[in-house]
Amino acid sequence: MSNYPNPLIEQRADPHIWLHSDANYYFxxxxxxxxxxxxxxSPxxxxxxxxxxTVVWHKPETGPMSALIWAPELHFIDGKWVIYYAAAPSQEIVDGLFQHRMYALVCEEADPLTGKWQEKGRIQTPIDSFSLDATHFEHQGKSYYLWAQKDPAIRGNSNLYLAEMENPWTLKSPPVMLTKPELDWEIIGFWVNEGPAVITHGDKIFITYSASATDExxxxxxxxxxxxxxxMDPESWHKSQHPVFTTQAQxxxxxxxxxSFTRNEQxxxxxxxxxxxxxxxxGDPLYDPNRHTRIKAFRWDDNGMPDFGEPVADNRPLTLQKQRG
Known part of the structure; x- marks a missing residue:
């Protein structure tokens, strides 16, 4: 299997890589x-x-998208480039949560680095609450939106929801909840299910997600x-009772x-x-900048399940000094 410089890109958290039909990787x-x-x-x-x-959008000084731009993803949907991201009106915490909502930008030109990006506004969901980490996938001719959101009736910061899409910025169906934080390893520090990503292999479709507080x-x-x-039937989904990729102190x-997932040149x-x-x-781990982007090739086991192995050690010196606070 291929080995890579680790870290690949310093001080870039929540990384998303899109392999496009032009054979370029977009990060x-x-x-x-x-x-x-x-x-x-890059090719x-x-x-x-x-x-x-290339900076394609900068937050405004005021308004609902004026603070804490988090976890963007770049997709190509229905012939358009789409960026999903979360933003808040301020850094204020209310009832233990930031005030993020989900938004979309669209570029209809071929080159997303030079094309004009249009704000499509907030992606509306039935509950007006903390929401973030949206991703998109297509399956059997349908377009799906998958994200993390707080339900005031359920303990914890966020659960994962799935809905069909009418277009890249509008939901078509009522959402269904696929998972909530409930297992011991999902509720350390914070009760969290977030950051979903989708991959298919063999006769199965998989969703990875992240759990617990954003520390070790x-x-x-x-x-x-x-x-x-x-x-769209929650009963169709199975949940691993154990994490599949965790801290490796050694x-x-x-x-x-x-x-997120991509495929390498091989x-x-x-x-x-x-x-x-x-x-x-x-201080708050969210303001520590040194969550570095890393990539790792992985295998599939004899049962068709992903085997991610363990996070490999750094193999190149960091060029940035450790910053904290």
Whole structure:
């Protein structure tokens, strides 16, 4: 299997890599300042590390999208480029939660780095509450939106929801809840299911997600369903009772999570994720900038299930000094 520089890109959390039909890789992630959306492009995965970052959108000074721009994803849907992201009106915490909602930008031109991006506004869901980490996938001719959201009636910060889409910024169906934080490893520090990502293999469709607080307890869980099943029926989905990718203290890799998937030039499936290489965080972990982007090729076992292995140790020196607080 292919090996990669680790970390691949420093100080970029919540990484998302899109392999486009033009054979280029497109990279987007949260920046430490939480103030903009930027895209990198490269014909190779490793080339993303040195590719220039093009800022395609900057948060306004005021309004509902004026603070804490989190977890963007770049997709190509119905012939349009789409960026999903979460934003808040301020850094205020209300009832223990930030005030994020989900938004979409659309570019109808071929090149997302030079094309004009249009704000499509907030993606409305039935509950007006903390929501973030949206992703998109297509299956059997249908378009799906998958995200994390707080339900005031359910304990915890966020659950995962799935809905069909009318267009890339409008839901078509009522959402269904696929999972909530309930297992011991999902409720350390915070009760969290967030950061979903989708991949198919064989006769199954898989959703990875992240759980617990964004420190060394952060980890990745797994849902799966048969490709032929009704994805909008929660009973179709199975949930791993154990995390599938976790902290590896011996390798000094802590809190791996918020992943996405891509394929490398050899056709191998690749796990894209962030993790820190230390645990001594001062203050809120969200404001520690050193969740670095890392990538790792992985295998599938004889039962058709993903085997992510363990987070590998850093193999190149960091160029940025450790920053905390």
């Amino acid at each position: 987007i992630a949260s920046v430490p300042e939480y103030d903009r959306l930027e895209i990198r492009r 190779t995965l490793t080339g993303l590390a040195s590719a220039p970052a 307890n952060y980890c990745i869980g797994l849902l799966w369903a048969d490709l032929s099943s009704n994805l 390798n000094k890799q802590f809190g791996p999570g918020h992943n 056709g191998e499936d690749v796990l894209v994720y962030h993790a820190r290489n230390y645990t001594e965080i001062e």
